[in-house]
Amino acid sequence: MDVSSSTWLVIVLALAAANLPFFNDKVLALIPRKAASGERWRKPLALRLLELVILYFIVGALAFALEARIGNSFPQTWEFYAITGTLFVVLAFPGFVVRYLRKPH
Template identity: 65%
Template sequence: MDAGAAAWLVILLALAGANLPFLNDRLFAVVPLKSSGTATGKPFLLRLVELVVLFFIVGSVGRLLEGRIGTVFPQTWEFYAIGACLFVVLAFPGFVVRYLRKRH
């Protein structure tokens, strides 16, 4: 896999992973949760925890692909802070669909 294809793969994984917690009521889209009587299903805090875990999973896939292409460059905290902010921005469409869209 060349560098361009690996970069697009990581971007698509980040887009899917960032929206996954907001687009379903299962834990990581696999484990069904017991109904707690809330209207939204999964609590918001659990969605945030799921978002953080998926951020680290997508980051690990990106680091693995970078290692397969060539040398893995050392990163500082700024890189991870910007990556987390971009992951949250990618999660915005799922957040809008879940919490801001009016239901009829």
């Protein structure tokens, strides 16, 4: 896999992972939960934000593995993580809008 396709793969995975917590009510999109009274369980916002942080680190680990596979991994400082974390939150904005800001019909 060349540099260009690796870059696009990481961007697409980051976009999908950033919106994943907002488009389903399963924990990490794997573990279904049921409410005690039999009604549908809704994931709280705090859990969605925790999943967002976990998915940020998963995508970051995948990006680091792809970078190491290419052959040149560069040391990163705190500025890199601040920028990529902010970018991940920006990529999550469409899912947040659909879940919390869109008016139901």
